[in-house]
Amino acid sequence: MGKTTSAVNLAAALAIEGQRVLLIDLDPQGNASTGFGVSQFQRRITIYDVFASEGDVDEAEIATEIPGLKIIPATVDLSAAEFELSDAPKREYILRDKLNQRRGDYDFIIIDCPPSLGLLTLNGLVAADSVIVPMQCEFYALEGLSHLLKTVDLIRKNLNPTLQIEGVLLTMYDKRYNLTQAVESDVRDYMGNKVFANVVPRNVRVSEAPSHGKPVVIYDKSSAGAAAYMELAREIMGRYAQNEQNKNELMHDLGADEALGEAENNSEKEPTETKISGEDKAA
Ligand SMILES: Nc1ncnc2c1ncn2[C@@H]1O[C@H](COP(=O)(O)OP(=O)(O)O)[C@@H](O)[C@H]1O
Numbered sequence: 001m002g003k004t005t006s007a008v009n010l011a012a013a014l015a016i017e018g019q020r021v022l023l024i025d026l027d028p029q030g031n032a033s034t035g036f037g038v039s040q041f042q043r044r045i046t047i048y049d050v051f052a053s054e055g056d057v058d059e060a061e062i063a064t065e066i067p068g069l070k071i072i073p074a075t076v077d078l079s080a081a082e083f084e085l086s087d088a089p090k091r092e093y094i095l096r097d098k099l100n101q102r103r104g105d106y107d108f109i110i111i112d113c114p115p116s117l118g119l120l121t122l123n124g125l126v127a128a129d130s131v132i133v134p135m136q137c138e139f140y141a142l143e144g145l146s147h148l149l150k151t152v153d154l155i156r157k158n159l160n161p162t163l164q165i166e167g168v169l170l171t172m173y174d175k176r177y178n179l180t181q182a183v184e185s186d187v188r189d190y191m192g193n194k195v196f197a198n199v200v201p202r203n204v205r206v207s208e209a210p211s212h213g214k215p216v217v218i219y220d221k222s223s224a225g226a227a228a229y230m231e232l233a234r235e236i237m238g239r240y241a242q243n244e245q246n247k248n249e250l251m252h253d254l255g256a257d258e259a260l261g262e263a264e265n266n267s268e269k270e271p272t273e274t275k276i277s278g279e280d281k282a283a
């Protein structure tokens with residue numbers, strides 16, 4: 001639980017931090033679209049059209065009130081895609097192939113997946129470079145997490161060999177409960193630095209924001225929920241900057257200065273696709 005909220009607010013926070021971001025609503029419930037106040041009228045071209053037709057991704061993109069952030073909306077029509085595409089050739093690769101045209105235009109592409117592991121979610125996991133797993137600190141959380149990790153392993157073996165776990169995000173965090181702290185310490189023991197340092201507190205402003213068609217980082221900037229998502233965005237950007245630096249240092253160590261100069265000249269920042277998934281045991 002917390003997938004859509006995290007997808008919407010992380011996308012918004014990254015864009016506020018100056019990143020070029022695309023948010024893809026891959027859930028027929030369309031909650032991410034609603035969370036951005038995208039009206040039914042605006043959902044004329046949706047992610048369904050991207051799947052179902054020759055439609056290009058950029059035709060389905062809608063600008064939001066946040067500069068640098070676009071969204072591809074969803075409607076209930078998308079639920080039909082699960083069985084309409086069930087016989088399509090390379091049916092798990094449709095989204096990945098469509099997104100390839102747009103990768104260079106974004107720093108981050110965030111995909112909000114539905115709760116079940118159907119064809120839509122598989123498409124999300126195949127298109128993504130990494131997975132963010134929002135998790136509520138509840139009794140069954142660890143069980144749910146290990147189940148999800150097995151799923152990611154299976155996807156890696158069969159469909160997307162480079163899929164990574166970006167991180168586990170502790171959400172609806174309430175440190176007044178002993179259980180929260182017990183679960184947190186288990187998850188941190190088990191997953192180490194794969195758990196984001198930042199946690200998202202249970203915060204009423206977070207749950208109010210969607211009914212105003214705004215992410216909480218816009219709806220109430222000063223709320224604890226907004227602060228947590230802004231901090232998370234910076235944590236993720238910091239990781240990528242660090243990776244980039246390590247890569248450069250490695251090339252330097254290899255005496256590849258010239259090659260590096262080349263690479264820098266040609267470099268577009270590598271885009272990252274991140275899927276927000278979650279184990280709904282915890283929901
Ligand atoms: N940090 C939070 N504090 C309070 N309510 C939250 C928080 N995160 C999510 N919620 C609420 O919990 C419900 C489920 O969250 P959502 O992100 O839609 O989950 P999912 O997409 O995984 O089904 C929503 O009503 C949402 O507003």
Ligand SMILES: [Mg+2]
Nearest residue numbers: 003004027031
């Ligand atoms: Mg959702």
